[in-house]
Amino acid sequence: MPTPLLFVACEKAIIAQDHTVSVIGILEKLVTNVPINGMLSQHAAVPMHWNVVTIWSYEPSDAGKEFETTTQLIAEDGSVAMHIGPFRIAGTPEKPRFRHVGTVEQFPITDGNLVLRLLMREIGTDEWRTVTDYPIEVELVRPKPLPIGAPPL
Secondary structure: OOEEEEEEEEEEEEEOOOOOEEEEEEOOEEEEEOOOOOOOOOOOEEEEEEEEEEEEEOOHHHOOOOEEEEEEEEEOOOOEEEEEEEEEEOOOOOOOEEEEEEEEEEEEOOOOOEEEEEEEEEOOOOOOEEEEEEEEEEEEEOOOOOOOOOOOO
16 A cells, blocks of 8 residues: 555645645634533534645556545544545655645534544455554633623623
């Protein structure tokens, strides 16, 4: 199977004219405000443009094989909060490195941290294999309630 060289979540990925990729604002932690009651719906999300960048290396033993990947954002309870893909990936001996840049327009909000998981399978098989995980810390900021009788802000 192709070898992952890079798997990262970022605020922006730029692909230059020479086909190199720049990763801007690596996502390690998401901080967001939530309502004072703290209740989140099952599909709570904030609008946010971000990218998932994966760079792969072709393995000679993969000649004649085709692969696809998918990316999942896993909540602490093990549920899938979001997924992108699947996408075909392919390399050749002449072009041994290849990449995929996934674009996402919202970020799921959960009570707990998230794990961005990269999965791969050979096309034609049913079994997805976990390639790597990328943890993302989530901090929910809840406003403190005003004392009883305090004037509103």
